[in-house]
Amino acid sequence: MHATTPPGFDYQQLVGAISDAVVVADASGKIIVWNGAAERMFGHSAAQALGQSLDLITPERLRARHWAGYYQSMATGTTRYGSTLLKVPAVHQDGRAMSIAFTVAMLKTADQKVSAIVAVIRDETARFAEERSLRQQLAELQAQVKPTAAP
Numbered sequence: 849m850h851a852t853t854p855p856g857f858d859y860q861q862l863v864g865a866i867s868d869a870v871v872v873a874d875a876s877g878k879i880i881v882w883n884g885a886a887e888r889m890f891g892h893s894a895a896q897a898l899g900q901s902l903d904l905i906t907p908e909r910l911r912a913r914h915w916a917g918y919y920q921s922m923a924t925g926t927t928r929y930g931s932t933l934l935k936v937p938a939v940h941q942d943g944r945a946m947s948i949a950f951t952v953a954m955l956k957t958a959d960q961k962v963s964a965i966v967a968v969i970r971d972e973t974a975r976f977a978e979e980r981s982l983r984q985q986l987a988e989l990q991a992q993v994k995p996t997a998a999p
Contacts, residue, residue: 869969872955875922875962877902877915889948889971891941905938907945918965925962927952935972947976 863870863881869889872881882897890897890905897904906914921927929952938946950969957963 866968869967869971871897871902871905871967871969872964873902873967874964877918879904880964881966886969889969890938890946896941907937907939910937921954921965922962925954925956925960927954927965930954935976945973947972 863883866883867885869886870881870883871879871886874880879897879900879902882892882894884894886897887893892900892904902914902918903911929950931951933949933951935947935949938948940946948969949972950967952968953966954962955964955966
């Protein structure tokens with residue numbers, strides 16, 4: 849895909865205007881872009897997040913798995929999450945657990961080496977809690993309904 853950038857087009861303004869969190873991390877996993885929506889979602893200002901590891905928002909119990917996948921994507925230049933929505937736990941600055949959903953895009957150099965990964969992230973915490981509550985209510989109702997014996 850080739851795009852023509854109109855004169856005066858500002859990518860920083862574009863990223864800043866997006867209502868989903870946009871987080872870009874370099875090949876080592878250091879945050880290099882953190883938009884206003886990321887600030888609101890995760891509680892860290894751009895000044896606090898830039899240059900930090902993605903561990904900033906990754907729950908400690910999931911870090912080993914996260915980094916194994918991250919470095920595999922860096923090495924191969926591919927990820928299945930470019931077109932598949934990934935739903936994972938995250939952590940807010942205040943320590944509370946979050947549920948997020950995101951897709952990623954790989955940014956590559958001219959020689960096709962991965963230089964960074966862009967994640968476009970949504971906070972799904974409220975929706976996930978609501979779905980869990982509805983599943984629990986359904987299970988409770990199903991447990992109350994006894995099958996009737998056939999005559």
